[in-house]
Amino acid sequence: MTDVRDHLREWAMPHVLCPGCAHGIVLRSFLEAVDEQEIDRNRLAMVAGIGCSSRLVGYVDFCTLHGTHGRAPAFATGLKMARPELHVVVVTGDGDGLAIGANHLIHAARRNIDITVLLLNNSIYGMTGGQAAPTTPTGAVASTTPGGNTEPNFDACKLLIGAGASFVARVLAANPIEMTRVMVEGMTHSGFSFIEVVSDCPEYYGRYNGMGGGADMLTWMAGREVGVTGPLSSKRFVNHVPSSTAPPGMATGIIQREERPVFTGVHGEGSHGP
Amino acid sequence: MSDDSSGLLLAGVGGQGVILAGMIVADALVRAGHDVKQSEVHGMAQRGGSVFSHIRWGSSVDSPLVPLGSAEVLAAFEWAEALRWVEYVREGGAVVADLRTIVPPGSCTDRRSWSIRYPDIDPDLLGRRTLKTRIVDASSTAAELGNIRAANSVILGSVAAFLDIEHVHWEAAIERLVPAGTEAVNLTSFRAGCEVVEASIPPRPADPDGFPGPHEIDIRHEWCKGCDICSRVCPEYCLEVGIDGELALVDAEACTGCRLCELLCPDFAIAVSPPTENVSRGELVASAGDPP
Amino acid sequence: MSGAKLVQGNEACVRGALAAGCNFYAGYPITPSSEIAELMVRFLPDAGGVFVQMEDEIASLATVIGASLAGSRAMTATSGPGFSLMQEHIGFATMAEVPCVVVNVMRGGPSTGLPTSPSQGDVMQARWGTHGDHPSIVLAPSSVGEVFNLTVKAFNLAERFRTPVTLIYDEIIGHTRESVVFPDSVDVISRPRPNGDPSTFLPKAAPPDGVPPMPAFGDGYRFHVTGLTHDERGFPTTDPGQAGALITRIHDKVTNHQEEITEIETLMLDDAEIAIFAYGIVGRSAHEAVLRAREAGIRVGMIRPLTLWPFPYHQVGEVAAQVDTLLVAEMNLGQLIGEVERAAAGRSEIVGHLRADGEPITPTDLVAAISGAGAVRT
Numbered sequence: 001m002t003d004v005r006d007h008l009r010e011w012a013m014p015h016v017l018c019p020g021c022a023h024g025i026v027l028r029s030f031l032e033a034v035d036e037q038e039i040d041r042n043r044l045a046m047v048a049g050i051g052c053s054s055r056l057v058g059y060v061d062f063c064t065l066h067g068t069h070g071r072a073p074a075f076a077t078g079l080k081m082a083r084p085e086l087h088v089v090v091v092t093g094d095g096d097g098l099a100i101g102a103n104h105l106i107h108a109a110r111r112n113i114d115i116t117v118l119l120l121n122n123s124i125y126g127m128t129g130g131q132a133a134p135t136t137p138t139g140a141v142a143s144t145t146p147g148g149n150t151e152p153n154f155d156a157c158k159l160l161i162g163a164g165a166s167f168v169a170r171v172l173a174a175n176p177i178e179m180t181r182v183m184v185e186g187m188t189h190s191g192f193s194f195i196e197v198v199s200d201c202p203e204y205y206g207r208y209n210g211m212g213g214g215a216d217m218l219t220w221m222a223g224r225e226v227g228v229t230g231p232l233s234s235k236r237f238v239n240h241v242p243s244s245t246a247p248p249g250m251a252t253g254i255i256q257r258e259e260r261p262v263f264t265g266v267h268g269e270g271s272h273g274p
Numbered sequence: 275m276s277d278d279s280s281g282l283l284l285a286g287v288g289g290q291g292v293i294l295a296g297m298i299v300a301d302a303l304v305r306a307g308h309d310v311k312q313s314e315v316h317g318m319a320q321r322g323g324s325v326f327s328h329i330r331w332g333s334s335v336d337s338p339l340v341p342l343g344s345a346e347v348l349a350a351f352e353w354a355e356a357l358r359w360v361e362y363v364r365e366g367g368a369v370v371a372d373l374r375t376i377v378p379p380g381s382c383t384d385r386r387s388w389s390i391r392y393p394d395i396d397p398d399l400l401g402r403r404t405l406k407t408r409i410v411d412a413s414s415t416a417a418e419l420g421n422i423r424a425a426n427s428v429i430l431g432s433v434a435a436f437l438d439i440e441h442v443h444w445e446a447a448i449e450r451l452v453p454a455g456t457e458a459v460n461l462t463s464f465r466a467g468c469e470v471v472e473a474s475i476p477p478r479p480a481d482p483d484g485f486p487g488p489h490e491i492d493i494r495h496e497w498c499k500g501c502d503i504c505s506r507v508c509p510e511y512c513l514e515v516g517i518d519g520e521l522a523l524v525d526a527e528a529c530t531g532c533r534l535c536e537l538l539c540p541d542f543a544i545a546v547s548p549p550t551e552n553v554s555r556g557e558l559v560a561s562a563g564d565p566p
Numbered sequence: 567m568s569g570a571k572l573v574q575g576n577e578a579c580v581r582g583a584l585a586a587g588c589n590f591y592a593g594y595p596i597t598p599s600s601e602i603a604e605l606m607v608r609f610l611p612d613a614g615g616v617f618v619q620m621e622d623e624i625a626s627l628a629t630v631i632g633a634s635l636a637g638s639r640a641m642t643a644t645s646g647p648g649f650s651l652m653q654e655h656i657g658f659a660t661m662a663e664v665p666c667v668v669v670n671v672m673r674g675g676p677s678t679g680l681p682t683s684p685s686q687g688d689v690m691q692a693r694w695g696t697h698g699d700h701p702s703i704v705l706a707p708s709s710v711g712e713v714f715n716l717t718v719k720a721f722n723l724a725e726r727f728r729t730p731v732t733l734i735y736d737e738i739i740g741h742t743r744e745s746v747v748f749p750d751s752v753d754v755i756s757r758p759r760p761n762g763d764p765s766t767f768l769p770k771a772a773p774p775d776g777v778p779p780m781p782a783f784g785d786g787y788r789f790h791v792t793g794l795t796h797d798e799r800g801f802p803t804t805d806p807g808q809a810g811a812l813i814t815r816i817h818d819k820v821t822n823h824q825e826e827i828t829e830i831e832t833l834m835l836d837d838a839e840i841a842i843f844a845y846g847i848v849g850r851s852a853h854e855a856v857l858r859a860r861e862a863g864i865r866v867g868m869i870r871p872l873t874l875w876p877f878p879y880h881q882v883g884e885v886a887a888q889v890d891t892l893l894v895a896e897m898n899l900g901q902l903i904g905e906v907e908r909a910a911a912g913r914s915e916i917v918g919h920l921r922a923d924g925e926p927i928t929p930t931d932l933v934a935a936i937s938g939a940g941a942v943r944t
Contacts, residue, residue: 042788065791066792071624082632103621104628
């Protein structure tokens with residue numbers, strides 16, 4: 001059995017993320033997906049923006065690009081079109097991908113370029129100290145919504161389906177085996193694949209909203225799941241779901257999948273385009 | 275009229291066709307002119323549970339259940355079922371046992387060492403030297419003949435060697451009762467079972483007394499941030515975060531290798547590896563607390 | 567002129583890019599640069615390159631940087647408002663040391679400004695537009711032929727020094743058609759490549775010239791690219807020693823090679839008492855004005871930098887030491903004049919001829935200025 005830790009830049013570990021932050025679980029599940037597909041790590045490019053989730057790419061021994069805030073899909077577009085044989089995976093967050101970078105994300109989806117976007121949604125801006133994000137649920141407390149968020153929030157999957165993404169899925173960080181399965185499906189999908197990973201932020205979102213630590217938030221997350229039974233659902237978590245912050249259930253799994261032409265840029269005769 | 279009956283037991287696991295085989299035996303016996311009673315239990319079929327069929331026949335049969343130590347023949351479709359039911363066979367009776375092994379869920383009370391609960395394939399374990407035994411590999415025979423699901427007919431062929439029923443009755447019963455379209459393969463399998471030679475018993479494991487030990491949990495303390503996710507998800511309470519935030523392995527022996535701690539550690543601080551050395555059965559039984 | 571072709575400035579840019587081996591273009595429409603994209607999509611794909619129209623200028627330069635990291639020679643083109651949006655990634659490309667070429671066909675600003683009248687209002691933004699300390703290489707052609715030559719040079723400098731290079735010219739040059747004889751081939755310089763063991767590769771360990779070898783993603787070297795201050799491993803660090811060393815190196819690799827970068831045209835300076843300092847389209851008016859003034863017996867010459875940044879302080883200083891008056895003519899309200907003053911350091915009088923109304927500075931204007939008549943302000 002291989003150890004996914006072989007893919008880490010061990011000299012850079014431990015990573016900067018807070019105790020209980022589920023982003024590391026997501027990275028591990030992703031590395032399992034890489035192993036399952038036996039991807040040559042010299043051909044794997046991971047592109048990130050700015051934020052907690054985007055920091056993940058610094059710790060993996062692939063070709064990694066830690067770009068600018070929200071722009072990862074655009075960097076990824078250049079990489080993929082210039083070198084189609086690369087596997088290009090974008091790691092972004094809810095602020096990075098759905099606020100400052102939403103434009104790039106929806107256009108990458110519209111073009112149907114053959115990249116995979118993992119959007120780690122922790123419902124808040126973590127790196128900057130817990131400000132409200134476009135995904136912060138109405139009523140939830142953040143440092144910029146001390147009285148509860150008065151804005152409605154994005155549903156990332158609906159947004160991406162609307163933008164024409166040919167593969168859209170939602171998975172929970174609490175469900176690592178399912179995460180890996182869906183990531184493999186997304187990465188092997190021909191065209192643009194978008195996977196929203198419901199992650200957590202115990203340090204800010206959890207603390208501001210009285211939701212406990214990492215394990216409590218994973219339980220809370222698993223309790224929101226609709227349709228799929230996670231391996232944790234029967235484990236001995238203490239339920240801790242404050243009713244004021246319990247949003248409606250979330251559909252998980254592969255929500256959208258269709259085949260349509262993949263955009264590779266405008267190429268000439270005999271070049272490496274279609 | 276007093277009860278002068280003989281008994282036959284068919285035992286197996288859900289899905290193996292035990293009930294159908296019982297009906298065929300009963301039908302063949304009726305055709306041979308006997309009074310027949312049959313009873314069966316098949317409550318756990320969907321979960322791979324034990325299924326058995328009692329058949330008694332004679333000039334007059336009062337009760338369908340075969341009393342302990344009275345069966346003429348035990349036909350076990352699975353090795354552990356042979357051992358489970360062997361006490362029902364009379365002195366001088368016969369056991370037809372398939373080599374097939376299907377580990378019952380109930381054997382896994384200790385998940386790290388499920389194999390300890392499953393017996394070796396060893397005719398000596400049947401206990402009594404007076405028994406006539408015939409060990410078959412019905413699944414392989416049926417598969418070679420084209421349909422592994424006809425394994426029950428192979429076993430019936432072997433059973434036929436110990437019963438005084440004319441083949442025409444067996445074959446008529448099979449033709450009547452097997453699913454439409456499978457008559458030919460079941461008849462071929464039955465005939466093959468009549469002629470089948472003793473199957474060779476697979477070699478015992480290199481270390482028949484050794485069983486996998488507990489999985490090994492490796493904690494990389496320099497990466498661990500003490501978040502407590504692992505200790506909260508471990509079903510066996512192997513891990514604990516101390517008041518100082520330091521993760522400790524408090525019960526290494528209890529680990530079953532489910533890897534939840536590893537998969538849910540955000541800091542790549544835990545690795546669960548399969549056992550690297552066998553421990554003796556005795557040690558495991560001792561640590562498990564209750565003997566199998 | 568044998569083999570001459572009548573082409574527009576923006577077309578010369580495309581021809582120069584293709585001659586220089588450009589094989590990736592990403593851009594967003596904006597007047598007066600759009601012809602570059604429109605011609606690129608006609609010629610680049612058949613030359614084996616890739617074209618993509620992006621959702622905005624931010625994405626355009628990000629995509630160019632991504633392509634460059636994958637080994638392409640990549641460029642984009644825009645005008646002032648788009649150039650403002652590109653500043654984010656000019657900074658990123660500078661920090662991450664990713665070669666790329668940005669063309670800014672200037673129009674009047676600020677904001678949407680004067681679409682589309684000529685201007686030289688972006689020359690300081692081209693130097694200082696992105697935040698933080700950073701070097702800049704900015705080239706300013708005066709003619710369609712120079713657009714070709716300097717586009718080639720922009721690619722070569724970008725690759726040679728692993729840094730973004732800006733080619734900046736105004737709307738008049740972009741839209742002017744001139745007869746140009748293009749060379750059959752040009753010298754093409756490629757980025758330095760590593761050849762050592764990938765397992766011990768340090769992506770930001772630089773040889774003495776300050777330019778680290780650069781593999782492409784997919785070449786077998788795995789490394790991290792970030793806009794954060796980083797160490798030789800390319801990994802983020804806040805260590806003051808490492809941070810200072812990085813920022814100093816990315817400056818020094820440019821400033822220590824100024825002789826490779828700087829290009830200057832001079833005209834009739836030997837006995838000049840007055841020198842006109844002009845660049846871009848104004849350089850053409852200055853050239854004509856010098857000839858006319860000489861006919862009138864005025865001892866005037868011209869210094870025209872083709873390289874605006876790094877600023878040729880030394881060369882301008884030498885001219886200042888020789889002449890009595892430096893007449894700085896630019897189509898803005900005084901941007902490079904401050905640099906000329908720094909270079910002159912009091913050795914000559916500095917007079918500005920400045921306008922920012924969307925109209926060009928003509929030879930007549932400059933002859934009048936030289937003669938000391940009106941329209942001069944410092």
